[in-house]
Amino acid sequence: MSYHRLSKDNETFMNQISVISIPNSVQEALTDHRWKEAMNEEMRSLQKNSTWEVVELPVGKVPVGCRWVFTIKHKVNDTIERFKARLVAKGYTQTYGIDYMETFEPVAKINTV
Numbered sequence: 001m002s003y004h005r006l007s008k009d010n011e012t013f014m015n016q017i018s019v020i021s022i023p024n025s026v027q028e029a030l031t032d033h034r035w036k037e038a039m040n041e042e043m044r045s046l047q048k049n050s051t052w053e054v055v056e057l058p059v060g061k062v063p064v065g066c067r068w069v070f071t072i073k074h075k076v077n078d079t080i081e082r083f084k085a086r087l088v089a090k091g092y093t094q095t096y097g098i099d100y101m102e103t104f105e106p107v108a109k110i111n112t113v
Contacts, residue, residue: 022070022071023035026039029068029070035083038084064090066088067090069086069087070083070084070086
């Protein structure tokens with residue numbers, strides 16, 4: 001791939017994002033302290049906002065799993081703002097009419113809006 005047609009700023013940005021890789025697994029993320037801290041920050045946020053409560057699993061029901069999604073947030077000047085980790089539900093495992101309407105759905109934060 002050639003970057004020769006990009007502006008100097010965009011070329012710098014492309015070089016910067018190609019140096020840092022976004023992990024594809026939790027095991028990979030846990031090897032870098034920046035991703036580990038991003039995961040800890042997400043867990044603290046979920047606990048602070050009382051996002052969930054522990055309840056008994058009804059007989060015959062299977063819980064919806066979750067997975068980590070990782071990304072890098074950049075500032076306007078293309079420098080790294082922060083490493084972001086998000087814990088998301090595996091909604092694709094739900095079955096319409098069985099457990100589709102009974103799962104908690106995340107709420108947008110005011111700073112996102």
